Ligand code: ADP
């Protein structure tokens with residue numbers, strides 16, 4: 001089999017590098033050399049960019065992309081267009097060529113408006129797809145950065161960790177127990193080992209393929225193939241098949257549209273028959289009924305909804321929330337419970353050690369951030385270190401039992417942490433007593449370790465020293481460390497850990513935790529020689545307790561306000577954390593998630609939840625606000641229990657173990673910064689700033705979008721129904737046609753879409769987050785809204801006929817009368833657009849924010865403009881058969897429309913009164 005070249009279209013001057021499979025067989029230095037990559041620094045930025053220009057982006061050739069032409073063509077495939085074409089045909093038959101041309105023009109104009117709107121929506125959605133697409137951690141020019149995966153080029157050095165998707169085909173250059181799930185390619189879901197050297201009897205053991213998932217371990221690799229040249233690309237398979245972008249709401253609207261279409265065509269046929277029976281001109285009647293059908297079919301509905309979703313998601317992007325599934329936007333507005341992680345989402349995850357507790361002593365630590373300077377004081381006086389052997393041991397322990405790394409930023413005084421912030425804070429405090437991490441590790445090399453896991457909540461590292469002795473350091477949650485400690489470190493050596501000592505330590509833990517501090521316990525165990533068997537049971541026992549370390553983590557900015565907003569909006573916030581209940585409770589109170597006087601039932605621990613049966617759990621969670629000592633695995637159970645109680649749950653997560661809960665939640669929210677690819681793929685929304693308040697902003701947008709769609713659809717239906725009723729009443733009572741077919745088309749095809757767009761683009765009103773959440777099973781148009789639509793269209797229809805009758809009595813001719821009918825119907829419906837924009841607002845002040853936004857004003861001005869030119873511009877007068885209205889006629893139009901508006905407002909108040 002001949003593999004395609006690695007770099008296609010490369011200029012002849014550039015030596016053609018070997019293909020991916022050829023590279024797989026080479027040694028690591030040879031691969032790096034072939035691709036010009038430095039093992040530490042990666043590719044120089046300039047080389048990477050040059051290569052990008054020749055190789056192109058790392059994505060598979062797009063298939064079946066919906067281009068602008070397709071969107072344009074789609075505008076002509078609708079019942080409305082077919083009806084119009086037949087109307088145009090009839091006009092030709094009756095030799096009314098101007099009208100035939102005008103109808104065709106209307107078709108084109110209408111298609112164009114639809115095209116522009118849909119194109120705008122699509123462009124926003126595509127931009128969103130690019131933004132929320134896969135990313136890759138790479139090292140280029142010596143710096144580590146996160147890039148969109150499409151920017152990768154052959155030769156890039158990528159860093160892979162558990163939970164990451166492999167972003168291209170990659171040759172392993174460094175591996176620490178790397179295991180990869182290749183089921184995306186092979187269907188085989190048992191993870192396989194990958195290594196730098198070929199593993200015997202295992203094909204491709206040095207290659208990672210795009211689309212596979214790092215199941216465990218970590219490693220570095222160099223990209224050997226991108227885009228279509230990857231194995232997945234050659235299989236011609238897209239990893240993330242573009243799922244149907246139709247949301248349930250859009251589908252519902254299309255269904256409604258279809259039903260209304262059938263209904264209108266039936267009604268129109270009946271009306272045509274009645275008209276003919278009343279001796280109206282047959283052709284005229286046919287045209288009118290077709291025009292009526294066109295007017296009545298709410299062809300704008302799906303367009304309005306699509307645009308609302310697109311624009312809304314773009315607003316969310318600005319607020320730092322990326323929607324991965326459009327359908328989530330609808331659900332967002334129904335959210336009743338937000339389950340959020342504490343550390344990193346509610347709090348900044350910037351830890352600073354503030355207190356130390358040693359055997360019968362309490363010390364305070366000063367300083368901020370990860371800077372390793374500050375004082376340690378006891379009863380207000382600084383401590384003189386070399387004498388304080390317990391403190392030195394504590395500091396040695398926290399620095400050695402540590403996987404983080406702190407460094408200052410390019411020689412400035414700003415310090416950063418790489419790794420776990422909890423551990424960074426420990427390195428900073430060790431620095432404050434002059435212990436540097438690297439120097440300590442040189443002296444006491446790490447020989448073995450028992451890594452941290454959330455089940456044990458401890459970790460242990462084992463170190464040797466020059467004198468041949470060994471020591472194990474353990475740190476973890478106070479209860480789990482105390483449980484395996486039997487003695488306590490004192491100034492003179494060590495003593496047996498008495499019950500009193502243990503109680504004293506527990507009291508201090510409670511005291512510090514109740515201040516909202518995260519508390520870790522630290523212990524050690526001297527080993528006379530190298531341990532034979534390094535496992536939890538043999539090492540983590542008979543420990544000597546050294547002390548407690550307490551650190552603070554401040555709430556993120558904006559979180560307090562966001563929590564308050566949720567309260568007003570009827571959304572329950574539940575905090576989830578691995579920390580102990582006392583710490584969790586204190587932070588929850590500070591953030592106002594928990595009221596100070598709230599009952600004990602609001603705080604639950606993982607061990608309590610574990611013991612409960614499912615119905616009992618659902619009951620317990622009804623009142624819960626804080627869940628402490630929970631593991632990611634428990635999140636799934638929690639989501640299910642809440643859902644079984646009818647809640648609509650948003651759940652945050654970032655790790656591999658969070659993925660099932662994210663998938664199960666109604667809204668899975670992944671953290672953009674801290675999150676793994678797996679968590680992101682399982683989520684329906686990604687928060688790019690990892691901040692709780694962004695979730696709340698997204699919920700708010702979800703509510704606004706839904707409410708706007710609802711109001712806009714209600715308006716479009718009012719407009720359609722009013723047109724139908726006007727004509728229907730006129731035909732049935734035999735008072736002659738109140739407006740001409742072309743005028744109806746102008747009104748419904750061209751004018752009405754603008755108020756519809758105006759309503760849907762509104763940024764939302766101030767009352768959005770002071771209403772309770774909408775129920776998920778609620779219909780788009782409730783019975784109350786349906787009644788409003790009927791009432792409003794009836795009033796408008798009667799007003800139009802009234803205006804015509806009034807003018808007839810005042811002696812107007814036929815052309816004036818239809819013009820008055822057209823103008824009154826238009827004007828009254830524009831009044832109704834304002835009314836619908838403000839629908840649902842509880843107070844005039846809130847209504848003002850709902851009605852007078854720039855999208856509404858601009859679109860309404862366009863509509864008024866279209867009305868004025870239809871009446872007064874001679875060119876359009878000729879087409880639409882209108883005539884300039886005098887001051888009196890126009891006064892009647894305006895007066896009658898205003899009266900209809902006032903009447904609908906009054907009736908609406910009365911209808912709402914009667915209901916409540
Ligand atoms: P959170 O939900 O706030 O992120 P974690 O699940 O990360 O909390 O941590 C749970 C508990 O595990 C902590 O309260 C602490 O007692 C312990 N712990 C966390 N990180 C470490 C660590 N690096 N070393 C030892 N113990 C840790």
Ligand code: MG
Pocket residue numbers: 343578
């Ligand atoms: Mg954590």
